[in-house]
Amino acid sequence: MPTRRLLPTRQLRRVPRGAPDPPLSGRLVDVLAADQTALVRPPIVVVGIGADGWGGLHPASVEALESAAVVLGSQRQLDLVRGHVRVCRPWPSPMLPAVTGLLDSYPDGLVAVLASGDPMLYGIGVTLVGRFGTKRVRVLPHVSSASLACARLGWASADTAVVSAVDRPLNQLVRELAPGRRVLVLVSEADAVARVAALLTAQGYGPSELTVLAELGGPKESMASEVASRWGQRPNPRLAIVAVCSQLEAGAAARSIAPGLPDEEFRTDGVMTKREIRALTLAALGPVPGELLWDIGAGSGTIAVEWSRLHVSCSAVAVEPRADRRALIAANADALGAPRVQVVAGSAPDVLAGLEPPDAVFVGGGLTSPGVLEGCLESLRNGARLVANSVTLESEAVLTSWHARLGGRLSRIAVSHAEPVGSLHAFRSALPVTQWSFTKGASP
Numbered sequence: 001m002p003t004r005r006l007l008p009t010r011q012l013r014r015v016p017r018g019a020p021d022p023p024l025s026g027r028l029v030d031v032l033a034a035d036q037t038a039l040v041r042p043p044i045v046v047v048g049i050g051a052d053g054w055g056g057l058h059p060a061s062v063e064a065l066e067s068a069a070v071v072l073g074s075q076r077q078l079d080l081v082r083g084h085v086r087v088c089r090p091w092p093s094p095m096l097p098a099v100t101g102l103l104d105s106y107p108d109g110l111v112a113v114l115a116s117g118d119p120m121l122y123g124i125g126v127t128l129v130g131r132f133g134t135k136r137v138r139v140l141p142h143v144s145s146a147s148l149a150c151a152r153l154g155w156a157s158a159d160t161a162v163v164s165a166v167d168r169p170l171n172q173l174v175r176e177l178a179p180g181r182r183v184l185v186l187v188s189e190a191d192a193v194a195r196v197a198a199l200l201t202a203q204g205y206g207p208s209e210l211t212v213l214a215e216l217g218g219p220k221e222s223m224a225s226e227v228a229s230r231w232g233q234r235p236n237p238r239l240a241i242v243a244v245c246s247q248l249e250a251g252a253a254a255r256s257i258a259p260g261l262p263d264e265e266f267r268t269d270g271v272m273t274k275r276e277i278r279a280l281t282l283a284a285l286g287p288v289p290g291e292l293l294w295d296i297g298a299g300s301g302t303i304a305v306e307w308s309r310l311h312v313s314c315s316a317v318a319v320e321p322r323a324d325r326r327a328l329i330a331a332n333a334d335a336l337g338a339p340r341v342q343v344v345a346g347s348a349p350d351v352l353a354g355l356e357p358p359d360a361v362f363v364g365g366g367l368t369s370p371g372v373l374e375g376c377l378e379s380l381r382n383g384a385r386l387v388a389n390s391v392t393l394e395s396e397a398v399l400t401s402w403h404a405r406l407g408g409r410l411s412r413i414a415v416s417h418a419e420p421v422g423s424l425h426a427f428r429s430a431l432p433v434t435q436w437s438f439t440k441g442a443s444p
């Protein structure tokens, strides 16, 4: 069967006469001029480079770097191309605030930006495309460190989770852990592998095998393995990715991904939504990847934490007036691997105006305080959900009256557990919970 070309050259527009100096060669123009608007301002090309340096670059990447008026990158990356390009310029530190000004300061000619491996895998490509758009930024990827690590280890890329601890919280690794699960962790600090090992050990995954793959693809490539609980404090190589083959301690139970974790998994002063009610509450909140929850009067933060554990892109704002409880929320988010929980000091409705609009709101307390439900309902966009739980008669009356006004679904949830009565057992009922769930704009 003939190979299909994704972008036939004849469909690409050529650079017009009188293009900015330095002139771009025909083939690079093919890459860059897929849209005429790329030529309105000089395009930015993000070039992925590996530890094998200049010799490992694809011809299109070589061409881009050679034609660039300036090449920006980290000192390590620039050292790989020095002598082959016209002007090298290291990123200032911190880099992000300076990006726009720096790129705009080269009005003439192509600006090339170096990135390690695949610029769209936790790389500068993501930042630049986000800021300048795909019309101005072209990305020429190299093989990613994750692909190289999977190739060396014989791991299927599709079955391997990749998390980045570069400028991000390491505890996102927690939600990926399960017996036998394979995870790659991008790291940048000298003590990063020690921190990965300590986290695994604290989570009951001390027997996991860690493999530190350094300088992948380069002449100094190396690979070293150790069980997490024995890694200790030794430093790791400068450019490394950590492969974790998760293994749980004998007798320990793996943490479920389903909402409704056992109550004992949370640190609490007693103010928490209990397991079965929590599971039903999350079902009623209806999380979808990418959505934001407000957990109002979050207490120990159980709903916010479970919401955020459901998908890497789910996030939550936990609003809580008491400092001791805010500390509990932060500790639970950390221990259970929910880095996207933001803890906000204060009370509803006062603090709501300053928050990003939610996709769902949970009100677990404070229903009788003036303006709380009104404030939450006002902040809902069409299609956003509100779920409120009550145990007292007074707060139940508030929910009943809102149900009468707006419709939605009013439920009574009663949970009983068998407990010892002398030498026998009987069901002991927890206080029943009245739950109102409402979707804005839905028919009542």
Ligand SMILES: C[S@@+](CC[C@H](N)C(=O)[O-])C[C@H]1O[C@@H](n2cnc3c(N)ncnc32)[C@H](O)[C@@H]1O
Pocket: 050, 051, 115, 116, 117, 118, 119, 120, 121, 122, 123, 143, 144, 145, 146, 164, 166, 185, 186, 187, 188, 213, 214, 215, 216, 217, 218, 239, 240, 241, 242
């Ligand atoms: C900001 S991330 C960018 C990842 C990059 N975009 C990629 O495709 O690999 C940088 C991290 O990737 C990992 N990394 C990149 N190149 C590597 C290499 N050649 N060998 C080992 N790890 C590498 C390291 O964990 C490094 O700190």
